[in-house]
Amino acid sequence: MPLLKYILFVLRHPLLGIGFWFIVLFVGYGTLIQLFPPQVMVDCQEQRIKNRIRAENFLYAPGAFDCVLTGSSMTARLPDEALDERIYKLAFGGGTPIEGLEIVLRSNQLPKLVVVEVNALVTDPLDFIPEHLFNPVFERLRSYLSFMRTEYRPASVVVSALAAAHGLPPVSSGASKVKKKILENYLERAAQQGGHLPEEPLFTDNLNRLEKLVQQLEDSGVQVVFLYMPMHPKIAMMRARAAVLTRTRQRFDPTRYNWLEPGKHRDFETTDGVHLNRSEARYVAEYIHREIRELLALL
Amino acid sequence: LNIGTVIKVLFNSFSFVLLVAVTLFLYYLPFFKAWQPFILVSASLVFYGSGQPALLLLLIFSAFLNAFTANWLLQHRALKKRFILASFGVAGNLLLLSFFKYNRFLAGMIWQDLEGLQGPAHWVLMLPLPLGISFFTFKGISLVIDAYRSMDQATDNQSIVNRGQKINILSSILHILFFPQLLAGPITRFSHFQNQFRIKNFNEVPWQRAIKSIIVGYFLKMVVADNLKDLTFWIQYPQFKDKSSLDLLAFSYGYSIQIFADFAGYSLIAIGLSALFGYQVPANFNFPYIAQSFSEFWRRWHISLSTWLKDYLYIPLGGNRKGCSRTYLNLLITMFLGGLWHGAAWSFAIWGVVHGLALSIERPFLKTRFYLSRHVLAVSCRTLLVFSFVMFSWTFFILTDCRHVIEYFSAIINNVHYRPARSDIFLIGLYTLPVIIYHGLYLSRNPARRLIPDSFNAFAYATMLAAIVLNSGSPDTFIYFQF
Numbered sequence: 001m002p003l004l005k006y007i008l009f010v011l012r013h014p015l016l017g018i019g020f021w022f023i024v025l026f027v028g029y030g031t032l033i034q035l036f037p038p039q040v041m042v043d044c045q046e047q048r049i050k051n052r053i054r055a056e057n058f059l060y061a062p063g064a065f066d067c068v069l070t071g072s073s074m075t076a077r078l079p080d081e082a083l084d085e086r087i088y089k090l091a092f093g094g095g096t097p098i099e100g101l102e103i104v105l106r107s108n109q110l111p112k113l114v115v116v117e118v119n120a121l122v123t124d125p126l127d128f129i130p131e132h133l134f135n136p137v138f139e140r141l142r143s144y145l146s147f148m149r150t151e152y153r154p155a156s157v158v159v160s161a162l163a164a165a166h167g168l169p170p171v172s173s174g175a176s177k178v179k180k181k182i183l184e185n186y187l188e189r190a191a192q193q194g195g196h197l198p199e200e201p202l203f204t205d206n207l208n209r210l211e212k213l214v215q216q217l218e219d220s221g222v223q224v225v226f227l228y229m230p231m232h233p234k235i236a237m238m239r240a241r242a243a244v245l246t247r248t249r250q251r252f253d254p255t256r257y258n259w260l261e262p263g264k265h266r267d268f269e270t271t272d273g274v275h276l277n278r279s280e281a282r283y284v285a286e287y288i289h290r291e292i293r294e295l296l297a298l299l
Numbered sequence: 300l301n302i303g304t305v306i307k308v309l310f311n312s313f314s315f316v317l318l319v320a321v322t323l324f325l326y327y328l329p330f331f332k333a334w335q336p337f338i339l340v341s342a343s344l345v346f347y348g349s350g351q352p353a354l355l356l357l358l359i360f361s362a363f364l365n366a367f368t369a370n371w372l373l374q375h376r377a378l379k380k381r382f383i384l385a386s387f388g389v390a391g392n393l394l395l396l397s398f399f400k401y402n403r404f405l406a407g408m409i410w411q412d413l414e415g416l417q418g419p420a421h422w423v424l425m426l427p428l429p430l431g432i433s434f435f436t437f438k439g440i441s442l443v444i445d446a447y448r449s450m451d452q453a454t455d456n457q458s459i460v461n462r463g464q465k466i467n468i469l470s471s472i473l474h475i476l477f478f479p480q481l482l483a484g485p486i487t488r489f490s491h492f493q494n495q496f497r498i499k500n501f502n503e504v505p506w507q508r509a510i511k512s513i514i515v516g517y518f519l520k521m522v523v524a525d526n527l528k529d530l531t532f533w534i535q536y537p538q539f540k541d542k543s544s545l546d547l548l549a550f551s552y553g554y555s556i557q558i559f560a561d562f563a564g565y566s567l568i569a570i571g572l573s574a575l576f577g578y579q580v581p582a583n584f585n586f587p588y589i590a591q592s593f594s595e596f597w598r599r600w601h602i603s604l605s606t607w608l609k610d611y612l613y614i615p616l617g618g619n620r621k622g623c624s625r626t627y628l629n630l631l632i633t634m635f636l637g638g639l640w641h642g643a644a645w646s647f648a649i650w651g652v653v654h655g656l657a658l659s660i661e662r663p664f665l666k667t668r669f670y671l672s673r674h675v676l677a678v679s680c681r682t683l684l685v686f687s688f689v690m691f692s693w694t695f696f697i698l699t700d701c702r703h704v705i706e707y708f709s710a711i712i713n714n715v716h717y718r719p720a721r722s723d724i725f726l727i728g729l730y731t732l733p734v735i736i737y738h739g740l741y742l743s744r745n746p747a748r749r750l751i752p753d754s755f756n757a758f759a760y761a762t763m764l765a766a767i768v769l770n771s772g773s774p775d776t777f778i779y780f781q782f
Contacts, residue, residue, distance in 0.1 A: 015506060017756075017761075018760045018764065020761070021758045021760075022764045025765040047529065137313065155729060159726065162722075162725065163722065186541070
C-alpha cells in the first residue's frame with residue numbers, strides 16, 4: 001500500500017496537505033461548473049464584477065464582432081434585445097470609452113466599426129479592467145479553464161442562484177424607474193457640480209488618450225463613430241456637459257467623423273438625470289442599431 | 300493617491316511576486332550570504348522606486364538621517380549635546396512629515412483659496428504624498444529616541460544597546476527600508492530588529508508559519524477587503540444620500556470588516572514575508588472586534604502604532620501618573636495626534652478625539668459590575684457596544700468632510716422608507732462571514748483550545764487559497780498605504 005502511505009503522508013504534512021486540498025477543491029469546482037454550467041445573472045452582480053464579466057465575455061467570444069460600443073454606464077444600460085448579436089457593448093459602469101478601446105486593440109479581435117460614447121470623458125478610466133483582462137498568467141488560464149472567469153466566481157454563482165429563486169430574469173432590459181425624490185436629489189447635485197468646467201488635466205489627458213486610440217484603430221482599418229447619449233435636458237444644458245461636447249467635437253471634427261446624437265431633436269426621460277429610463281433606452285438603442293446597420297452596409 | 304503609480308508595488312502584483320522570488324533566491328545563495336543585508340536594502344529600494352522613483356531620495360535621506368543620528372547619540376555622553384541632537388533628529392522627521400503630508404492641510408488653515416496659489420507655494424502643494432511616509436518617519440523617530448534613552452537604562456528597558464556602543468548603521472538603515480514593512484508597518488522597534496540581525500540560513504526559515512500567514516493575509520485582502528470595497532463604495536458623498544437606511548447600516552458594518560481585513564491582511568503578508576527572510580515581526584492585530592472595552596480594542600488594533608503612541612507620546616506626557624484630569628487630557632492629546640497621523644484632515648483628528656473621549660469616559664467604569672461581569676449577556680453587550688461605536692466612527696475615515704458625516708447619519712435615520720439593495724446586503728454578509736468566523740474561532744479556542752482538529756487546518760487554508768484564485772475582488776491599494 002505505498003500509494004495510501006503517500007496520501008497519508010501528504011495529508012499529514014502541514015504544507016503538502018494544503019496543496020492537496022487546494023487541488024481537490026480547484027478541480028472539484030471546475031468539474032462542477034463544466035458539468036452543470038450555471039446561468040449567471042449578470043445584472044445582479046456588483047458593478048465592477050459586471051464590468052469584468054462584460055470584458056471577459058468579449059475577449060473569450062468565439063469570433064470577432066461587426067461592431068463594438070464603448071463608453072460608460074449610459075451605453076452599458078442599452079437593452080441588448082434592441083441591438084443584435086453581432087454588436088457587443090464593451091461599455092463599463094463608472095468608466096469611459098478608453099478602457100473599452102484598449103481592450104479592443106489588445107484583443108486582436110478587431111470589429112469593422114467602433115462606436116465611442118463620449119459623455120463620460122470627465123472621469124478616470126478604469127485601467128484595472130484591461131490590467132485584469134490581460135494579466136500575463138490568468139489571461140491564458142481563463143481561456144482554457146472557463147470556471148476561472150469572473151462570471152463563474154463562487155459568489156456570482158450563489159447570487160445568481162438566489163436571484164433565480166426570487167424569480168428575477170437573467171438580464172434586465174434597461175434601467176427601472178426610481179423615486180421622484182431620488183431624481184430631484186440627483187438633479188440638485190448635478191446642478192451644483194455642473195456649473196464648473198471639466199476637471200483638468202484629467203479631461204485633456206483623456207482626450208489625448210482617446211485620440212491616440214482612435215488613430216490606432218483607424219490605422220488598423222476600423223471605422224470609428226462617436227456617440228453623444230441624451231440626458232435629462234437640465235443636465236444636458238449645463239456648462240460642464242456643454243464644454244465636454246464642444247471640446248470633444250473640436251478634437252474629433254464632425255466633418256471627418258460620424259457623430260450619432262439621438263438627443264439632438266427632443267428631450268428624454270431619465271431615471272436619475274443621466275441614465276435613460278427603460279423605454280427611452282430602448283428607443284435610443286434602436287436608433288443606434290439602425291445607424292450602425294447603415295454604416296456597416298457601406299463598409 | 301494616484302493608483303496608477305501605486306499599482307506597481309501592490310503586494311498582489313506579479314512584479315512584486317517576482318521581486319520576492321528573485322530576492323529570496325539571491326538572499327539564500329551561499330555565495331551571497333555575506334551580502335544578505337545589501338540584497339534586502341537593494342530589493343527595498345527597487346520596491347519603493349518602482350512606485351515612486353522621484354521620492355526614493357527622500358526615503359534614503361530619512362533612513363540615513365536617523366541611522367547616523369542614532370549612532371552619534373550612542374557614542375556621546377554629554378547630556379545637553381545629546382538632548383539637542385535628539386531634538387533635531389525628531390524635529391527633522393516631523394518636518395519631513397509635515398512638509399510632505401500636512402502641507403495642504405496646514406496651508407489650508409492660512410489661505411482660503413489653495414487652487415489660486417502660484418509659484419513655489421503651488422509647487423509645494425502639488426508634491427505627491429510619499430508612500431508609507433508616516434510609517435518610516437515613526438520608525439525613524441523611535442530609533443532616535445531609543446538611542447537617546449539608552450543613556451538612562453532605567454527609563455527604558457528596551458534600550459537598543461549599551462551606552463558608548465555603536466550600532467550597525469546597515470542594520471538601522473535596513474530596519475527602516477525593509478520592504479515587507481516599508482509602506483504600512485508594522486512599526487517595529489529597532490531593538491527588536493537588531494537582535495535578529497545576523498546571517499540567515501535557508502533551513503531556518505519557518506516555512507509553515509510564513510506560508511500560512513501569507514495565505515491568510517492574501518485571503519483577507521483579496522477576497523474579503525477587495526470584494527467589500529466595491530460594495531461599500533456607496534458610502535462616498537453624495538452617493539450615500541439615495542441609499543436606504545438598511546443599506547447604509549450594512550455599508551458601515553461592511554467597511555468595518557473591510558478596513559480590518561485590508562490592514563490585518565497587509566500585516567499578515569508583511570509578517571509572513573519577513574519570516575521568509577528570517578525576521579520575526581510581532582503581530583499587529585489580535586482579533587480586535589472581540590474587544591469588550593475601548594482600551595482593549597486599542598490593545599488589539601494596530602498594536603504597533605498603539606504601542607508607539609503609548610511609549611513615545613502618552614507616557615512622556617505623564618500617562619496616568621499625574622491625576623485623573625491629566626490622564627484624560629493625555630488620552631485626548633494622544634488620540635488626537637494619533638488620529639491626525641492617519642490623514643491630513645480634520646475628520647481624522649475628530650476620529651481620534653472621539654476615540655479619546657470614549658477611552659476617557661470608559662475609564663472610571665472599568666471597575667464597575669458591568670465591566671467585571673463574565674456573564675455571557677454582559678460580555679455580548681460590551682462587545683456590541685465597542686463594535687458599534689468603532690463601526691460608526693470609521694465614517695470619519697471615508698467622509699473627510701464632517702458635514703457629510705452628519706448627512707450620512709441623518710440619511711441612516713431618514714431613509715428608512717427607501718428600498719434596500721438586497722443582493723448588496725447579502726454579499727456584504729457573505730464577505731464579512733470569514734472575519735466573523737475568524738474572530739469566533741479565536742473566542743471558541745480560548746476555553747476548549749481544540750475546537751478545530753489539526754487535520755481540518757490544511758483544508759481551511761486550502762479553501763482560502765482556492766477563494767483567492769477563484770473569487771478575488773478587483774485589486775486595489777491597501778487603505779493604509781495612504782497614511
